[in-house]
Amino acid sequence: MPDFDFAQPTSLDEALALFAAEGEVRALVGGTDIVDQLKTGRRNADMVVDVKRIPELQRLEMADDGLHIGAARALTDIGECPAVRSDYRGLADSSVLVGSWQIQNRAGLGGNVCNAAPSGDTIPSLLTHDASAIVASTSGRREIALSDFFAGPGQTVLQKGEILVEVVLPPIPDNSASAYLRFIPRNEMDIAVAGVGSFLQLNPSDNTVQKARIALASVAPTPVRARAAEEALEGNVLSDELIETAAVAAVGSATPISDVRGSAEYRRELVKVLTRRTLGICRDRISG
Amino acid sequence: MKHISMTVNGDQHELLVDTSWTLLETLRDHLRLTGTKEGCSNGNCGACTVMINGRTANSCLVLAAEMDGNEITTIEGIATQGKLNAVQEAFIKDGALQCGFCTPGFIISTTALLQRDPNPSEVEIRTRLAGNLCRCTGYDKIVMAVEDAAAMLRG
Incomplete structure (x- = not known):
């Protein structure tokens, strides 16, 4: 691996001063993407900043405005968090799919988000929960809807000197649930050929869909919302037929490529199947 | 530095x-x-x-x-004062290795798994050990050894 400077700040202010420096300054959480990228030369760094010792980036707590997850918090902790397991089940589904147990023990949510892979398994679940990203630099903080956070494969809207501090998921309404599924050709340890996260809120009196969110992984240059499918669901009575209509509509939001993992046509079919299945899981979780 | x-x-x-x-x-x-x-x-x-x-x-x-x-x-x-732990004993007893290159990683992952769950199901064993590859492909004996180690530890 090429040489770089290394820092291990214990406060956010100290970290932001480091990120403001000239040159390529890279954040390190679990290292499960960046260390491999540095080894193979796919990314470079003049300085690597280990952000795991900044208390704000390790936050994992429910507050009045929702669930706050610090960018450095490990996926294992997120998957085991009682609030995640009860209210944000799509994110719990996602957390145990990223790499192996060893990876989940080290990798932080912020790393999965900022690595900005189109296939990032946690991202659709965050999108379906209307997550926002709190980012900071020496010139201040701003909040970005996560749906506006991704700019392309491996690219985010973070400016030079800005880092992701935390992700905030608003409190969930009653009669709602989320789910995430991905397809890989084996059981574990692979990159999604396609992934779909869904969120449903139902009106208990007449079973109409009050709110729907569907987000897709691995079928576009960034993770994307399937807005046409959401619109097809909202205001209508949930039924198998409506789920099928939404599943077909979701395919229209996918702009997949053909590669070694699957053809574009195959990915479009997967979007339909996984949308149908995740909506069904949401329905079961709401009733169950 | x-x-x-x-x-x-x-x-x-x-x-x-x-x-x-x-x-x-x-x-x-x-x-x-x-x-x-x-x-x-x-x-x-x-x-x-x-x-x-x-x-x-x-x-x-x-x-x-x-x-x-x-x-x-x-x-x-993993061994304490020259005494192998239950996972190491079970891997030897069940012949849960061929070339042995992956074995240290499997022993560590299994030890961590059994600290967390003393009686894991086969699915849980296979899921938790998915990040350890055995290219001699001897997984069945490895799963058997994990189950035996768990039983030994439960006494």
């Missing part, structure tokens, strides 16, 4: 490390703890699995510079 103080298998080490050294290189090349193996070097195979503060990690993806103040357990720290 960075000065770190880390505990490895109960022994404290003061080290001056190059910032680009991985934990794996530091363990093998500088502390001469060669039980931890280098396989793929990119976090897929699990041959380099160690515990950091009780949690498993791929040491090939960890920088030594990150480890200041941390406690590491490698395969050399």
Whole structure:
């Protein structure tokens, strides 16, 4: 691996001063993407900043405005968090799919988000929960809807000197649930050929869909919302037929490529199947 | 270079490390703890699995510079006072290895699994060990050994 400077700040202010420096300054959480990228030369760094010792980036707590997850918090902790397991089940589904147990023990949510892979398994679940990203630099903080956070494969809207501090998921309404599924050709340890996260809120009196969110992984240059499918669901009575209509509509939001993992046509079919299945899981979780 | 103080298998080490050294290189090349193996070097195979503060990690993806103040357990720290632990005993008894290269990683992951769940199902065993690859493909005996180790530990 090429040489770089290394820092291990214990406060956010100290970290932001480091990120403001000239040159390529890279954040390190679990290292499960960046260390491999540095080894193979796919990314470079003049300085690597280990952000795991900044208390704000390790936050994992429910507050009045929702669930706050610090960018450095490990996926294992997120998957085991009682609030995640009860209210944000799509994110719990996602957390145990990223790499192996060893990876989940080290990798932080912020790393999965900022690595900005189109296939990032946690991202659709965050999108379906209307997550926002709190980012900071020496010139201040701003909040970005996560749906506006991704700019392309491996690219985010973070400016030079800005880092992701935390992700905030608003409190969930009653009669709602989320789910995430991905397809890989084996059981574990692979990159999604396609992934779909869904969120449903139902009106208990007449079973109409009050709110729907569907987000897709691995079928576009960034993770994307399937807005046409959401619109097809909202205001209508949930039924198998409506789920099928939404599943077909979701395919229209996918702009997949053909590669070694699957053809574009195959990915479009997967979007339909996984949308149908995740909506069904949401329905079961709401009733169950 | 960075000065770190880390505990490895109960022994404290003061080290001056190059910032680009991985934990794996530091363990093998500088502390001469060669039980931890280098396989793929990119976090897929699990041959380099160690515990950091009780949690498993791929040491090939960890920088030594990150480890200041941390406690590491490698395969050399699993047996106590010359006595193998139940997982090691079960792997020997069941012949849960062929070439043996993946075995240190499997022993570490299994030890961590059984600390967390003393009676894991076969599905849980296979899921939790998915990050450890055996290219001799002897998984059935490995799963059997994990089940036997769990039974031994439960007594």
